[in-house]
Amino acid sequence: MGIFRVISASVLFCSLVGCIQTNPTVDHQQLANAFMQKGDIAAKEAKFTEALAFYESGLSHALNLPDKSDMIVDFQAKIRQTKAKSLVYHFKSHQDATSVDKTNLLPATLETKDFSVLQSYGVVSLNRIWTDSKIDNLRKFFGMGRKITVFPKSGIEFIPNGDQKLISRVVGPAGFLQSDSSKIEAYSGIYLFSAKERSANLIIEYPLGELTIEASVPIAFILEITTNGGCKIIGLLGELNFYMADKTSVTVAPGELVFAMDDDFSRKMNVELSTLMATSSLFTDFEEPPELFKKMRQQALIQALRTKRHYRALVGDAKTLEDFEVQVLEEEDLVK
Numbered sequence: 001m002g003i004f005r006v007i008s009a010s011v012l013f014c015s016l017v018g019c020i021q022t023n024p025t026v027d028h029q030q031l032a033n034a035f036m037q038k039g040d041i042a043a044k045e046a047k048f049t050e051a052l053a054f055y056e057s058g059l060s061h062a063l064n065l066p067d068k069s070d071m072i073v074d075f076q077a078k079i080r081q082t083k084a085k086s087l088v089y090h091f092k093s094h095q096d097a098t099s100v101d102k103t104n105l106l107p108a109t110l111e112t113k114d115f116s117v118l119q120s121y122g123v124v125s126l127n128r129i130w131t132d133s134k135i136d137n138l139r140k141f142f143g144m145g146r147k148i149t150v151f152p153k154s155g156i157e158f159i160p161n162g163d164q165k166l167i168s169r170v171v172g173p174a175g176f177l178q179s180d181s182s183k184i185e186a187y188s189g190i191y192l193f194s195a196k197e198r199s200a201n202l203i204i205e206y207p208l209g210e211l212t213i214e215a216s217v218p219i220a221f222i223l224e225i226t227t228n229g230g231c232k233i234i235g236l237l238g239e240l241n242f243y244m245a246d247k248t249s250v251t252v253a254p255g256e257l258v259f260a261m262d263d264d265f266s267r268k269m270n271v272e273l274s275t276l277m278a279t280s281s282l283f284t285d286f287e288e289p290p291e292l293f294k295k296m297r298q299q300a301l302i303q304a305l306r307t308k309r310h311y312r313a314l315v316g317d318a319k320t321l322e323d324f325e326v327q328v329l330e331e332e333d334l335v336k
Contacts, residue, residue, distance in 0.1 A: 032061040032071055039078060048082050049107050055079050083110050106130045112143040115158045115178060119286050122154025122172065144181070150174040150189060155285055165197040165217075167291060171281045174225075186225055192282045194220035194237070194292050206231045208262040212243045220292050221252065222282065230261045234271060236296050254299040273300035 035058030042051035059075035111130040117140040124135040128147045133139060135156060142148065142158075150156055150172035157169040160181035170176065174189020183203040184191075193202065196218040204211045207229035213221075219238035225231050233242065235252040242260065243249045250258055250265040255273050259266035277283050277300060283290070290296070 028061040028064040113141040114144040119157040123151040
């Protein structure tokens with residue numbers, strides 16, 4: 001009986017050892033090579049979504065190889081090339097790359113990460129080029145050429161990935177198209193642009209025209225699209241030079257407000273920066289303040305020390321270059 005137990009135990013032990021020994025190990029090299037071949041075949045047949053999936057799977061195995069650097073670089077190059085080929089393939093027969101024909105939209109998995117979202121709240125939707133999407137906790141980026149819609153009581157703050165250092169902050173309702181890292185087409189809404197390091201000149205297209213902004217950093221200013229298609233500009237930090245297409249220009253200092261129409265700028269007026277920063281949703285509705293907020297507050301303090309008389313007023317649109325919509329508030333209006 002004792003011998004039987006020993007034999008049984010030996011058989012059991014051998015069975016367990018046999019199970020352990022026959023458990024297959026993952027051959028990452030072989031799987032990486034297989035996914036590379038499958039991806040190459042799919043890409044050759046213009047099945048770019050499938051090819052991208054194969055390359056990304058192969059990359060996950062290449063990351064587990066002991067000598068992995070070369071293969072990782074190969075897979076990353078294949079992924080970039082596949083995304084580029086997909087864009088060319090889908091748009092080579094279209095002159096207008098911003099077509100809203102949804103039958104020609106690219107899969108969201110192919111969207112390029114040209115801009116990183118720093119902060120957002122509410123509802124911010126992405127349209128054009130790739131399938132419709134929204135900014136949320138899972139998607140903190142968007143590609144160049146996207147049309148962005150910022151719904152009421154919503155906002156977004158983003159920065160281009162690369163050498164450009166310009167940070168853009170937008171509150172809704174707003175609509176804009178980021179056609180380049182330094183060019184934005186603004187249809188509606190209120191924007192805060194800031195940069196603490198040198199960037200390329202910013203170009204802003206608005207319904208009535210186009211502005212080129214030149215300045216030495218650090219800079220910050222607010223731009224609002226008005227109901228008549230022009231835009232309202234308020235300087236926050238730095239001396240900013242705004243140029244129209246015909247080279248008509250204006251220089252805006254912190255605390256100065258000016259309207260840009262179709263062919264000229266309005267005369268300037270001054271606004272109290274401390275009140276603006278305490279009440280504007282560009283400052284109050286985001287979790288974190290703008291990056292240059294301390295410097296903006298310093299400018300507000302300098303302005304307050306220089307100002308002898310204060311008036312509370314509401315500034316609307318510019319009816320003409322010399323005629324603003326300004327309502328000076330009396331004490332009883334402030335109570336209301």
